[in-house]
Amino acid sequence: MPEAIFVVHLDDYQGFVVEKRYPSTLSLNEKALNLVYYEHEKEKATNLKFSDIEGMRVVSFAERTHPGWVVCFVLGADEDYETEDNNMAGMARLILELMSEVPDAVNLREILGNESVLNEPNEEQKMADIFFTPSSALLLERLEIEGVEKAAKLSIWLQTQLQTDTIELHEIVEPLMQSGVIKVELLGKTGETVFLVKDIFGYRAPPVKSIMKAMEADPEMGKKYKQLVSSFFSPPTGKGYNPTLPLDDPNSPLLEDREKMSRLLSKSLPYMVLECLREGPQEIGNIAQKTALPLETVQSILWSFESDRVAAQLDEYGIWVLVSDPVIESFMPEFILPAISKKLADKELAPETAIRHLELLIEEWGEICD
Amino acid sequence: MKFVIRGVYILGQQSEMIFSKEYAKSEHKDSLIEFLVNLTQFIKAVELDGNVESMGVSSWRIFYSLEDAFTFVFIADKADDSAQIKGKISDLIVKFMKDYAPLAIANQPLEGLDAIVDEVAVTLVKVAILGFAGVGKTTTLHLLRGETLPLVHDPTIGVSIKKLPTEVENANIVLWDLAGQSRFSILWAKMIANAQVVVIVTDSTLENVLRSKKLVTLVSEEVPNARVIGIANKQDLPTALTPERVGQILSIPTYELVAIDISYRERLIQIIRKSILEGKADKVT
Known part of the structure; x- marks a missing residue:
């Protein structure tokens, strides 16, 4: 079990603020906080990272959803980081979530003592992110009609819908990819193609x-x-x-x-x-x-x-x-099959793309028979 | 910083002044107090429902609120952020009513209120010091803080954050000295976020000044509302370009500096003070 925990936040005005620490006698300096933060920033590393900082064996955890926050566990000399990594990630996730919701109620000693954890978002939560992100929900509606489409075309369509020239397609697409609702693949030399493989309700x-x-x-x-x-x-x-x-x-x-x-x-x-x-x-x-x-x-x-x-x-x-x-x-979007068939007949879709789409649907929904 | 509070006043039931603190010199203090007493009479006659209201007077904005027998008044500049000041006045009311209202009613001294008001009224201004390695950023930081220079050069890791010992324009200046080594350049964009003033330090050599143009671009992209000033440091060296030439290359107002010379300290603080005021003036226009 880690010997100590501290939670550091980069405040735009005050700099590195140690928001919580356990035990209270744990002493930290500006250089150590800088190095902990830098270690995550240099590789855009999220989740756990092990570093030796000023003689301290530190496992730090950062998450994109909590920018500027890092939870750090200080390990003993003989402690093995890899056997504890899931536990530490879960505890850190819980600490970050509590710090953003009820900072006064965060008790590091209790969390460490009880090994309380917050699990990674499950499939249902990942799918919820789609409806929670309006542009992603909009894109899903489009794919429910098109079934399959070039990423570039979707990007133009979204720009028109949102009336803006600057859209970050990868950010909009991410909740859809994370939840497995779409698959994005590079087919041939003509850029990325987006396939709808699941629909959600x-x-x-x-x-x-x-x-x-x-x-x-x-x-x-x-x-x-x-x-x-x-x-x-x-x-x-x-x-x-x-x-x-x-x-x-x-x-x-x-x-x-x-x-x-x-x-x-x-x-x-x-x-x-x-x-x-x-x-x-x-x-x-x-x-x-x-x-x-x-x-x-x-x-x-x-x-x-x-x-x-x-x-x-x-x-x-x-x-x-x-x-x-x-x-x-989630359910199988069988309603897109006629649309794919029509696109194929109208030569709007290459046969390889249609075949790949069917393969992806089979991979997702097909049953394995011996 | 979104506001500078010029004065905080708390008046009692009989419109007597029970606390006042001015953060900016006023030549019309007597007439201001008379005005505030009259304002208190007016406030008591209207229904404020615990809200904070404000009115514009000349270049100021007067924020006021009534709680039980007490009238709370903040004076700020017209360009300041009303929502933030209203939040601050509400914070002060909560703290005052909890700990000081009974003392004020009993005519007891209000010990500690001064510090509470400072906590609410004094704001933070972030000044980021940016430049490539070895140009004298940390030396500039030491100069601003009036500290003796370390004998051994110890490169900054990440960022070193220190306060200016004296307040400027009723604000605490927080100096962010960013590490200049290239490995730390990935932090610069994040570290200058919300800076009101960015000081780009160069060592006044042509090579370094040309490289520093990148920093000007970075600052204009990341913190477009910040005031940017250039520092032509190491003016005591024979290879130094003039501050005018450095300013032309960087396209920002640039000032000469010999960061190891303590006589430059006051001048540099005045330059930063001017930038803060110009930043506020920009918001008005």
């Missing part, structure tokens, strides 16, 4: 698993919980929530809601609480224990869930339950 699902769990544990409570969920999805008056309504209007409240849900999935701390609630009704203290998040943080996340009608409190039982479960699912 984001909506609020009824929390069936959680209701079943509640029913098993306490049928009376389960019944009340079910009523609560029913009143959201199919209220006695009004239309209730329906994610399959046509979305002709870009300002549709449903689209706005989808963006809100994506934001929730994309942010790590709320996602930890959400995952906990998906398991079943929980007391707040239980959530704090399972997630290793400070109680106040869990409380404020639950309040925001409540205002978004994602969760609710069953007062008489002192528990929190999921009312609607924000989910993003």
Whole structure:
């Protein structure tokens, strides 16, 4: 286990600020902080980096999502960095996230002692980033029509849509690539081609698993919980929530809601609480224990869930339950096949490109048969 | 820095002045106080609902707010950032009401309030010192801080950040001395972010001045609103180009310097002071 941890932030005015340190007796100088920061900057290195700085064995962690921040672990002389790397990355990720959300609640001693970690974003979170990034969502809509397109053409199309000459296509494309929704390949000598290999659908699902769990544990409570969920999805008056309504209007409240849900999935701390609630009704203290998040943080996340009608409190039982479960699912975009076929017939698409697209779809969705 | 506060005043229930601090000299202090007393009467007659309001008077902007029996007034320049000053005044109100309001009501001394007001009103100005290795950036930093020069040259690692011992225009000047070695050049763009003044130091040789043109380009791209000044250092050496020639090549206002000569200190501080003021003037126009 590391002997010490410190969190350093490059403030534009004050320079390197050691925001947290454990133990408090840990002494650091400007040169060491400079070298830690420089080590990450020189290679644009994110995640873990081992360096020997002024006789200190330091494993540092930086992430693009938290520019200017570095979490550092000071190792003992005999400590092996490689056996601990996943743990340290997870702890550092949690520290960075907490520093940006609730800096006062960050307790390095506890995090180190409990080895509390935040996992890397999973597939669902990566897909949520698409709806959370409006230009990426726009590009996905385009690919849902085109199926396959040259990167240069997409770039021009986006410039027209966004009415700007300066778009960073690689930034817009990144959430789509990271989540495996598209594949970008260099075919022939004519530049990059973008293939749609997955489509995604984001909506609020009824929390069936959680209701079943509640029913098993306490049928009376389960019944009340079910009523609560029913009143959201199919209220006695009004239309209730329906994610399959046509979305002709870009300002549709449903689209706005989808963006809100994506934001929730994309942010790590709320996602930890959400995952906990998906398991079943929980007391707040239980959530704090399972997630290793400070109680106040869990409380404020639950309040925001409540205002978004994602969760609710069953007062008489002192528990929190999921009312609607924000989910993003992927599916095979078979609807693009006629578009590809037409493009091929109209000679807008080279046969090799169409074949490659089919190969990619098979790789993604085909079943392996012996 | 987005603002310079010229004065902070707190008035009590009877419109008596219970605290005042001026950060800039005023020739009309008596009439200002009379005006503030009248303003307090006016404020009490209107519904502020705890908000911070402001009014323009000549080249100043007067920000005011009322909390219980106390009136809080900040005087700033018209060009200053209103939102930030409103935030500052709100911060001061919270701190004052928590720790000093009971003392003021009981006519007790307000010990420590001066420091609290300084914390709120004094701002930071970032001055970045940029240049290639060995041109005298750290020596310039020592000169500005009035420090004796180290006998052995110790190249800067990354960045060395120090404050100017004296305030300039009610602001703490934070000096960022950036390492000039080429391996650290990847840090320059990030390190000059939010600098209000960038000092490009050259050793006044033709080769170094020509190379330093790149630095002028970098600064204009990264911090287009910063004031950029050139320093033609090592003017005591025979190979030195004149400051005028250096300025022509770099296309920025350039000043002579012998950084190892302490007599240049005050002149250099005045140059930085002028740049800060010009930066503010630019915002008005």
